[in-house]
Amino acid sequence: MKTTPAKTVPRDTLTPSPSSAPRASLDHFFSAVSARHDRWRDLSKAAQAWVAKGSSPALEAECARRLGELRPFESLQAFPGSRLLRALEERVGAGDAHGTLRLVQRVTQALMSGAYRSEAGEWESDEEGALGERVMPTAARETTARHYFETLFVTPSPAARWPAQIQQIRKLRRPQDEFVYEPVMVGNFEDALLAVILNTNLESVVIYDGFPFASAHDLPLFKSWLASRLPAGAEESAGDLGLALARAVKQIRPELDVILLSDRNPDEILSDPAAAGLRRVFYEVEEPLEIHLSILAGVAERFETPFFDNLKKYAQKPVGTFHALPVARGKSIFRSHWIRDMGEFYGPTLFLAESSATTGGLDSLLEPTGNIKKAQDAAARAFGADRVFFVTNGTSTSNKMVHQALLEPGDIVIADRNCHKSHHYGMVLAGAQPYYVEAFPLVAYSMYGAVPLRAIKQALLELKAAGRLDKVKLVTLTNCTFDGHVYDTRRVMEECLAIKPDLVFLWDEAWFGFARFSPFLRPRTAMGARAALKEAFADPATLERYLAQEKTLGADLDPKDPRVLSTRLVPDPRRAKLRVYQTNSTHKSMSALRQGSMVLVADEDFAHHEQAFKEAVFTHASTSPNLQIIASLDVARRQMELEGYELVMGAIQNALAIRREVNHHPLVSKYFRVLEPAAMIPAEFRPSGVESYTEGATWVDVNRANREDEFVLDSTRITLVCGTAGFDGTQFKNLLASEYEIQLNKTSRNSILLQTNINNTRSDVANLMKVLVEIAKGIEERLKGGGEAARKAFDARVKALMEDVPDLPNFSRFHDRFRQDPAGKTLEGDMRTAFYMAYDSERCEHLPLASPEIDRRLEQGPPLVSAHFVIPYPPGFPIMVPGQVIERDTIEFMRKLDVKEIHGYDAALGLKLVKPAILGQGAPTTDAAGAKRPASGALVKGRAK
Numbered sequence: 035m036k037t038t039p040a041k042t043v044p045r046d047t048l049t050p051s052p053s054s055a056p057r058a059s060l061d062h063f064f065s066a067v068s069a070r071h072d073r074w075r076d077l078s079k080a081a082q083a084w085v086a087k088g089s090s091p092a093l094e095a096e097c098a099r100r101l102g103e104l105r106p107f108e109s110l111q112a113f114p115g116s117r118l119l120r121a122l123e124e125r126v127g128a129g130d131a132h133g134t135l136r137l138v139q140r141v142t143q144a145l146m147s148g149a150y151r152s153e154a155g156e157w158e159s160d161e162e163g164a165l166g167e168r169v170m171p172t173a174a175r176e177t178t179a180r181h182y183f184e185t186l187f188v189t190p191s192p193a194a195r196w197p198a199q200i201q202q203i204r205k206l207r208r209p210q211d212e213f214v215y216e217p218v219m220v221g222n223f224e225d226a227l228l229a230v231i232l233n234t235n236l237e238s239v240v241i242y243d244g245f246p247f248a249s250a251h252d253l254p255l256f257k258s259w260l261a262s263r264l265p266a267g268a269e270e271s272a273g274d275l276g277l278a279l280a281r282a283v284k285q286i287r288p289e290l291d292v293i294l295l296s297d298r299n300p301d302e303i304l305s306d307p308a309a310a311g312l313r314r315v316f317y318e319v320e321e322p323l324e325i326h327l328s329i330l331a332g333v334a335e336r337f338e339t340p341f342f343d344n345l346k347k348y349a350q351k352p353v354g355t356f357h358a359l360p361v362a363r364g365k366s367i368f369r370s371h372w373i374r375d376m377g378e379f380y381g382p383t384l385f386l387a388e389s390s391a392t393t394g395g396l397d398s399l400l401e402p403t404g405n406i407k408k409a410q411d412a413a414a415r416a417f418g419a420d421r422v423f424f425v426t427n428g429t430s431t432s433n434k435m436v437h438q439a440l441l442e443p444g445d446i447v448i449a450d451r452n453c454h455k456s457h458h459y460g461m462v463l464a465g466a467q468p469y470y471v472e473a474f475p476l477v478a479y480s481m482y483g484a485v486p487l488r489a490i491k492q493a494l495l496e497l498k499a500a501g502r503l504d505k506v507k508l509v510t511l512t513n514c515t516f517d518g519h520v521y522d523t524r525r526v527m528e529e530c531l532a533i534k535p536d537l538v539f540l541w542d543e544a545w546f547g548f549a550r551f552s553p554f555l556r557p558r559t560a561m562g563a564r565a566a567l568k569e570a571f572a573d574p575a576t577l578e579r580y581l582a583q584e585k586t587l588g589a590d591l592d593p594k595d596p597r598v599l600s601t602r603l604v605p606d607p608r609r610a611k612l613r614v615y616q617t618n619s620t621h622k623s624m625s626a627l628r629q630g631s632m633v634l635v636a637d638e639d640f641a642h643h644e645q646a647f648k649e650a651v652f653t654h655a656s657t658s659p660n661l662q663i664i665a666s667l668d669v670a671r672r673q674m675e676l677e678g679y680e681l682v683m684g685a686i687q688n689a690l691a692i693r694r695e696v697n698h699h700p701l702v703s704k705y706f707r708v709l710e711p712a713a714m715i716p717a718e719f720r721p722s723g724v725e726s727y728t729e730g731a732t733w734v735d736v737n738r739a740n741r742e743d744e745f746v747l748d749s750t751r752i753t754l755v756c757g758t759a760g761f762d763g764t765q766f767k768n769l770l771a772s773e774y775e776i777q778l779n780k781t782s783r784n785s786i787l788l789q790t791n792i793n794n795t796r797s798d799v800a801n802l803m804k805v806l807v808e809i810a811k812g813i814e815e816r817l818k819g820g821g822e823a824a825r826k827a828f829d830a831r832v833k834a835l836m837e838d839v840p841d842l843p844n845f846s847r848f849h850d851r852f853r854q855d856p857a858g859k860t861l862e863g864d865m866r867t868a869f870y871m872a873y874d875s876e877r878c879e880h881l882p883l884a885s886p887e888i889d890r891r892l893e894q895g896p897p898l899v900s901a902h903f904v905i906p907y908p909p910g911f912p913i914m915v916p917g918q919v920i921e922r923d924t925i926e927f928m929r930k931l932d933v934k935e936i937h938g939y940d941a942a943l944g945l946k947l948v949k950p951a952i953l954g955q956g957a958p959t960t961d962a963a964g965a966k967r968p969a970s971g972a973l974v975k976g977r978a979k
């Protein structure tokens with residue numbers, strides 16, 4: 035079923051429309067930016083035609099109409115602003131075709147280049163600057179290097195007074211100001227929110243209470259969405275909407291500073307939970323300079339990069355070093371006869387900023403108390419966590435730290451078997467026992483999706499029935515997965531906490547750190563869900579819902595009661611604890627250097643675990659962390675707090691453009707296809723019915739899918755099927771790299787994964803399309819030239835890639851030798867013991883994959899038990915883990931696997947297995963207390979041989 039938009043609501047195709055299609059309107063958020071630029075281009079074309087024709091009332095009218103169409107878009111932006119627009123109108127009205135064209139072209143160029151941010155002259159209406167009063171006062175002209183932003187003023191005063199108010203605000207600028215901002219005025223709730231969504235230059239919002247609700251713009255989609263989100267009667271409470279607006283602004287862009295001016299009693303305002311997000315509250319009228327200073331201080335706070343700022347200062351100081359690290363200060367390089375080119379390549383600054391000292395204000399990553407601590411606190415603010423730890427060895431290390439910090443030997447972890455190998459190794463190191471849960475398979479594309487909540491609940495209930503729930507400490511899931519499946523993080527945590535109220539969650543958001551800065555994605559991040567749950571747990575309605583559930587299901591959920599599995603469970607908010615960890619590879623989606631990673635912590639029990647966390651940091655972190663990586667984490671945070679919203683919106687728009695253009699291009703779509711939710715997420719997990727992000731769905735539908743569906747796709751992760759063009763994933767990846775300089779990193783049997791990032795531009799999208807067109811043309815020509823034989827060979831290749839796909843093996847089970855559940859009913863296993871068994875080659879044997887002995891053992895036993903992790907790249911998850919019984923489906927998968935890189939498997943030797951005799955002998959197992967015991971249960975010292 036394709037979702038059909040409501041009849042009264044126009045379609046938003048979510049992507050820039052082709053020029054023939056009707057232009058997207060103001061509330062088509064994913065296309066409004068390009069719609070605005072398109073309109074300026076149209077106006078420019080009309081003005082050119084007018085100039086070419088000379089006098090033409092029709093073209094004059096056309097220009098006036100185009101200008102009128104631009105008005106709603108421009109009312110939310112500071113540039114070009116009402117003065118320049120009025121000047122344009124006057125030129126059109128005066129029949130001045132040349133003057134109109136000149137000004138339109140100048141505005142368009144300034145918009146495209148961003149020159150208006152630094153060039154005061156761009157704000158002048160005529161070339162000579164003869165318009166009288168200058169838009170930017172002299173002070174601003176002198177400081178063109180100052181960072182520019184815009185501030186939204188929401189005011190009840192009549193629009194006629196806004197130009198004068200804007201001038202007043204500009205007059206507050208002082209030479210010593212660090213930043214310069216332009217005011218944008220709106221007069222109602224709806225326009226204010228619209229500006230917050232569409233004006234990516236905004237950094238702060240000043241709300242003067244007393245404004246009305248409704249916008250005069252035509253906003254059917256936006257109004258329908260807003261109506262469904264606001265409490266009944268909100269529209270009528272004009273005059274008292276300030277706090278409601280502040281709250282709505284923070285929900286969309288939490289990084290913005292919001293300042294409220296109200297004549298309500300300050301106590302009354304501050305007692306409202308929405309006030310917590312306000313930067314300042316002013317009572318009634320306030321000195322404008324105070325407001326001005328508050329605006330600047332808010333941006334200065336986000337701009338400050340405590341560690342990086344200090345590192346820059348450090349690099350300027352003359353320092354004599356008598357510590358390790360000869361490259362520090364660069365002398366070993368610049369004075370060298372042989373390696374000076376390294377210095378020339380990187381420049382001296384890198385070496386001046388290197389040190390192995392933790393003095394001089396450089397702080398210590400392992401025990402931060404100074405600038406690193408401040409930088410981490412700023413990151414916690416930006417990412418919505420209670421605390422943040424910077425990690426300079428990638429999320430591989432962050433994950434191991436969290437496992438080690440939270441787990442004791444014998445603890446059980448519910449883990450997605452496809453999770454990154456750092457989790458599996460983390461569990462080995464911690465001595466924890468994984469209980470693997472399976473993601474739904476996408477066999478046709480040789481990949482996995484994400485783990486259904488039902489499977490996770492089932493695991494918890496099984497463990498409860500076996501009396502082992504107390505051992506379960508952690509649930510770890512990958513959000514989003516490599517291929518872009520995003521969990522309903524809130525629902526997963528809510529329902530799991532209903533079964534075990536003190537569970538801890540580790541969300542591996544290695545790929546998804548940027549999601550914090552999109553209002554569409556944030557609710558589905560670890561920290562977004564944690565914020566929502568925190569609020570929900572404080573809401574008496576949650577307790578009511580819980581008590582109603584308790585009446586039917588009881589306080590102690592019965593694991594055998596089928597209703598527990600099928601009910602959307604509510605945790606007891608009086609008992610449930612919010613203990614949430616997120617790891618993200620800041621280097622994967624933000625401007626951090628490679629290996630820059632963060633651990634985000636929102637754990638209400640952290641005080642009890644702080645020491646363990648420190649120990650885990652001490653265990654895994656290098657004692658020589660790279661200062662440039664730390665600085666880049668600090669800077670990446672600054673960037674995201676100040677322009678993350680714009681950049682992420684851009685990445686999503688580019689992704690949607692790729693999706694739409696590939697699937698609609700008449701030639702490209704013959705051979706290639708981008709997979710949409712309908713192909714990537716089984717319908718049972720998509721109650722919203724949204725099948726595509728580019729076909730027949732509005733952003734309101736996408737939002738609904740975000741609310742209702744168990745899984746959604748991160749649209750920036752784009753699976754492009756290339757098997758239909760006769761290429762396997764690796765082949766196509768290599769072709770793109772070698773012939774077209776296009777790099778990517780993940781492939782499957784018949785697809786590649788493209789990813790748009792905060793660094794991609796529309797030109798990248800255009801280049802990709804050009805390449806795909808070229809490749810598709812090449813296929814057409816080869817098929818034409820090769821006749822019937824070529825066609826047959828092509829069809830056979832496509833069939834092999836698209837139809838003869840191997841089944842994906844599920845995790846089988848741990849060998850009984852490694853299972854501690856006495857009744858053997860639950861799946862967790864002591865992987866650590868199996869892992870260390872393989873250290874002694876005497877205990878292991880190798881069997882070549884093709885050997886008949888493997889088939890014989892599969893038939894007759896004894897079971898084949900893996901001694902190693904075996905991890906094919908791609909897909910990069912273990913198809914065998916130490917101690918796992920290997921079954922036929924895994925062998926078949928291995929035999930069909932056509933990837934070259936398989937970690938833990940040496941093709942010349944074959945599969946490494948634990949010898950059956952050893953398994954029978956009862957080599958030691960590590961129990962919960964870490965003591966060694968043989969399978970018989972009697973305690974022994976050391977390992978049995």
Ligand SMILES: Cc1ncc(COP(=O)(O)O)c(C=O)c1O
Pocket residue numbers: 427428429430431433453454456512516542544545619629631
């Ligand atoms: C889901 C997941 N987690 C963790 C990692 C490891 O991250 P890093 O490369 O920063 O060590 C990866 C790497 O690809 C990953 O895909």
